[in-house]
Structures are given as C-alpha cells and as structure tokens.
Amino acid sequence: MKAEDLLQGHIVSHHLKITKERNAVLRALIDATETERHVTAEELYQKMKKKGSPIGFATVYRTLNLFCECKLAEQRQFGDGHARYELTYNVGHHDHLICTECHKIIEFENLLIEQQQDKVAKKHHFTVYSHKLELYGLCSECSKIQNKGKKR
C-alpha cells in the first residue's frame, strides 16, 4: 500500500475530499524525503510555488495537520522554532543526530535503546505511544573545522 492510498483511504472514510492541493503537498513531501527529509511548512510552501503549483500558507498547514492525523507524517520540533514535518508512512522508527553547526540531520535506529525504553516505561507503569531521541552535537566535518580553529 502506497502513501497515496493511505491518504485516499483516510479521506474517503472521513468524508473528506481529494484535491489537487492535497496531492501536491503529498508529492512535495515525498520529494523532500529524497533529500532533506525534515521540512518546514515554509519550505514546502516555497517549493510548491517554484514548481508552479502555488498554494496558500493556511492550506499547507491544514494539509500537514491532516497528514499527521492519518499517520502519514509526523511533526517534530528540533528547537529552532520551526516545526518540521517528516513522512513516516512505511518508514521504520528512527531517531536523530543533529549537527548544531551545519544543521545536518542523520537518522539512526538502535534496538537496544528501544528495549531499554520499554523497561523504563514498565518500571514507571507508563504506556508509551511514541518517543523522541535526539543527539545534538557536531558532525564529522564540523568537528574538524572546529578543531582547526583551536590549534594554536
């Protein structure tokens, strides 16, 4: 089942409507997945403007919220005041390494960590539905640059 189908199913079952705007946002989000992956509403807005399918800002936000509701996408806050959206459908869970210098984002998975999280949750009698793990620091390149600066 493709992302498009999940969206269509959700739309049909909730008596919503398929529109060219919703399709366009989904396509833009899928495109973004190939490259940056974590996109802001503004970035999507600009992308679609350039691509010749201009769309209102409000519609971008409304559409992204719709996507989040049907679990097609997830919203994340990396702390710069801009919400970022990420396609999650058919993508395994993963966490993030974030370079505070060049803003590069690397994804990773670690089973052992997930297992420990379950243990912690159980210990506190929590029913955990989701989690976020973010490591902030310098990527390999930015570490090098930093070190150069420090020598003498």
Add this chain to the structure above:
Amino acid sequence: MKAEDLLQGHIVSHHLKITKERNAVLRALIDATETERHVTAEELYQKMKKKGSPIGFATVYRTLNLFCECKLAEQRQFGDGHARYELTYNVGHHDHLICTECHKIIEFENLLIEQQQDKVAKKHHFTVYSHKLELYGLCSECSKIQNKGKKR
C-alpha cells in the same frame, strides 16, 4: 559551589549586574525544582506575582535566557507550545517520561541508553554535546482511566 555563586560569577565576569529581579527568578526556579521542576515563563511570572515580588514578563524571559547562557538552566520543548525551563546546575543528566493526558513528567536515567548513544555517535563520527530522550504516553493513572472508559 552553589547555583547562586555560579550566577554571580557569570554576572561579574560579564560586567553584568546583580539585581533583585534576577535573584528572585533564581529563587523561584529553585523552589519550582522541589515540585514541578519543569516550569514555563508564565508559571514563574505568576509565582512571583503571588509571592509579592512582581516582575515584568520581558524580564522573566530575559533572565531565563541569561540563566541558559551560563548553563544554570536549560530550555525544553515538550510539544505543547510552551517553553519550559529547568535548573540544570549540579543536577545529573536525565530524560523524561511525559504523560500526554495529565502532563505529569517523570525523570529517569539509564546508563545503558547513554552508552548506546555514544556508540551511535561514534559510528557517525559525531561529537555529541547534549541529547534529549522523551517518551510520550499515559502514566499509570491515566492508563487506568482510559481502560475503564473502553469497557463498554
């Protein structure tokens, strides 16, 4: 070295000034540590108003930012649109379990997770300076209520 001394040191070395407002915010933040621990600017503002040391909103924010700069406190975003501040000085690192229903926040530490994080960082040649791990779900009490509701 106490938190007050750290602040004073930072203030003196940066040619800033010790004021009753800054002292009051620090005291309010220390007080909060005993109970809720993760406080919003608004909560501090209200707390200080009630305590008879009213303060401007802008000053609360400016002071909290100052605290973050000198590593006395940290800002966190738990996703409800309110930045929360937490005293970090002399407090070991910890992560958070967050109840999405009653907003209870439980802190925990897990060495194994930290070790795995180091491994992941090393694998990607990252120099990690900080991290956030947040588990979202229902606390024991809210889980119970939820279950009750589900039983026809």
Add this chain to the structure above:
DNA sequence: ATGACTGCAAACCTTTTGCATAGCG
C-alpha cells in the same frame, strides 16, 4: 556618573481561524 536593567507596550513570527468563494462528490 555610566552603563546595565526593568517595565510597558509594541513588534515579531509561526501557526491558526473566520469568512466568502471555489470545487469535489
């Protein structure tokens, strides 16, 4: 006295909402 700090209100910025119009089903 000098320069930093405060309070107030206005400005900011991102996100949401109201309303009239357009368009899917």
Add this chain to the structure above:
DNA sequence: CGCTATGCAAAAGGTTTGCAGTCAT
C-alpha cells in the same frame, strides 16, 4: 446541490525588542 476546501487577511499565542526611566557599581 450540499458540504468541504481554499485563499486571504486577520487573529492568536508565545517570545523578543525598543524606549524611557531606574538602579547597581
């Protein structure tokens, strides 16, 4: 047709900033 979606602009909500006056050093 009926009802939802869109676009625009205005509103909202949290945080920051400018300014004139106050206060620490």
